[in-house]
Amino acid sequence: MTQSTRDTVHLWIEEAAGSMGGQATERREALLELESTIYEKIDERTASGEAEEQAAHSVLQSLGDPRAMGHAFMPQRPLLRPELTRSFLLATWALFAVHFVLVIGATLAARDISLPPLRISPIEHPSVMEMFARALEVLLFDAGVMLALFVLRDRVGHRARISFTKRKSIGEPRHHFSNAAFLALVLIVANFLRDNLIAIYIKNGTGTLQIPLIGSGFTDNLVLFNIWVALAIVRECLYGRQAGNLRAARMLDIATRALGIFCLLRIVATQRLVDITGAKGLLGTNADTVAALLNTAFSLIALTTAAVIGVELVRRVFRLRD
Amino acid sequence: MSTPTLDKIGAELRRGIVQIAALSLLRERMHGYQLVKVLAAAGIETEEGTLYPLLRRLETQGLLTSQWDTAGARPRKYYLLSEDGKSALPVLESVWRGINRSVNSILATDLASVATETGQ
Numbered sequence: 424m425t426q427s428t429r430d431t432v433h434l435w436i437e438e439a440a441g442s443m444g445g446q447a448t449e450r451r452e453a454l455l456e457l458e459s460t461i462y463e464k465i466d467e468r469t470a471s472g473e474a475e476e477q478a479a480h481s482v483l484q485s486l487g488d489p490r491a492m493g494h495a496f497m498p499q500r501p502l503l504r505p506e507l508t509r510s511f512l513l514a515t516w517a518l519f520a521v522h523f524v525l526v527i528g529a530t531l532a533a534r535d536i537s538l539p540p541l542r543i544s545p546i547e548h549p550s551v552m553e554m555f556a557r558a559l560e561v562l563l564f565d566a567g568v569m570l571a572l573f574v575l576r577d578r579v580g581h582r583a584r585i586s587f588t589k590r591k592s593i594g595e596p597r598h599h600f601s602n603a604a605f606l607a608l609v610l611i612v613a614n615f616l617r618d619n620l621i622a623i624y625i626k627n628g629t630g631t632l633q634i635p636l637i638g639s640g641f642t643d644n645l646v647l648f649n650i651w652v653a654l655a656i657v658r659e660c661l662y663g664r665q666a667g668n669l670r671a672a673r674m675l676d677i678a679t680r681a682l683g684i685f686c687l688l689r690i691v692a693t694q695r696l697v698d699i700t701g702a703k704g705l706l707g708t709n710a711d712t713v714a715a716l717l718n719t720a721f722s723l724i725a726l727t728t729a730a731v732i733g734v735e736l737v738r739r740v741f742r743l744r745d
Numbered sequence: 746m747s748t749p750t751l752d753k754i755g756a757e758l759r760r761g762i763v764q765i766a767a768l769s770l771l772r773e774r775m776h777g778y779q780l781v782k783v784l785a786a787a788g789i790e791t792e793e794g795t796l797y798p799l800l801r802r803l804e805t806q807g808l809l810t811s812q813w814d815t816a817g818a819r820p821r822k823y824y825l826l827s828e829d830g831k832s833a834l835p836v837l838e839s840v841w842r843g844i845n846r847s848v849n850s851i852l853a854t855d856l857a858s859v860a861t862e863t864g865q
């Protein structure tokens with residue numbers, strides 16, 4: 424076989440390889456199989472009198488677009504599924520907005536804002552270029568964090584649900600079991616991090632000011648949170664088993680949601696979430712106004728969420744009675 | 746109806762058939778291109794882009810085993826029905842015969858007489 428024909432085939436194979444997913448060894452094996460077939464087809468055509476280059480051209484044309492062939496052999500699995508892109512972008516922008524506001528706050532106050540284990544430092548010499556560079560740095564960091572969270576959630580906890588959204592249908596058993604695994608991971612991480620999330624520290628001229636992130640009721644709420652997630656794990660396992668009567672799983676679903684509302688209301692009612700912003704340290708005389716606004720916003724979100732879930736619970740209870 | 750649409754429906758119909766045909770033929774050891782030719786000779790034209798991924802999937806599902814033969818002029822990957830495949834084949838054949846019977850029966854049915862019988 425001439426070098427020219429080999430090069431033509433090689434180029435085609437390279438292009439197919441570019442759109443293949445999977446492990447490198449699997450890819451090599453698939454490409455070798457494809458290459459072997461191509462050469463065999465060319466041999467057959469040349470044996471019947473066709474010119475080699477023409478035969479190679481015809482064979483490759485009959486196989487179609489190399490990228491489509493490569494994709495058909497081994498589809499590439501994107502890091503982030505397309506249907507998650509919108510949520511990812513929204514979450515990233517939201518995190519970026521909060522993060523950058525904190526950077527601005529730190530710059531205006533000319534001191535670090537410490538949110539253990541994170542520390543937000545001010546922009547040293549504020550200028551347009553410095554602001555732009557810092558914004559870019561913050562955006563990249565936040566996008567990285569969000570990407571890691573989304574990929575973890577997607578891979579470990581398929582359609583994980585500790586949310587209040589309505590369960591529209593019972594999924595495949597493997598999805599429910601992976602949800603249970605994801606929730607178990609959440610439980611472990613939340614308990615592991617609790618010591619680091621108890622307070623925020625703001626450095627000022629006279630030392631470090633400690634502001635309770637969540638007050639004495641935190642331990643109680645963590646216990647409730649643990650029970651809440653544990654119930655959700657059992658619920659997912661029951662859904663996963665899909666053993667005939669799902670009444671127990673549905674009842675547990677309702678119990679989990681009810682406990683969720685209770686947790687949320689209790690946190691809002693007892694923990695004075697407004698203090699976590701450290702508004703008093705940063706905003707001086709305007710702190711009370713900002714604190715009141717934030718408090719109202721938190722309360723409204725909690726009440727709206729509770730109302731929506733309350734309506735859903737009533738509907739579910741009535742459906743069960745049917 | 747347009748030709749591309751008909752082609753697409755035809756390809757979808759064939760895809761299901763190729764699966765059982767390939768499993769049945771691979772009671773004998775064959776490489777991918779050989780299988781393409783045997784299927785074509787039997788009247789089932791299959792593209793490599795359809796057959797090779799199918800063979801890979803059947804292998805992952807444990808219905809086929811494969812072995813590389815590097816003794817010849819160029820390396821070839823040979824496929825053979827696995828033990829699981831051997832147990833699955835009669836079941837799939839029975840499913841296929843059932844579907845075949847039902848579809849033939851539907852295609853041969855006189856719809857006017859069915860409407861009269863069911864009172865529609």
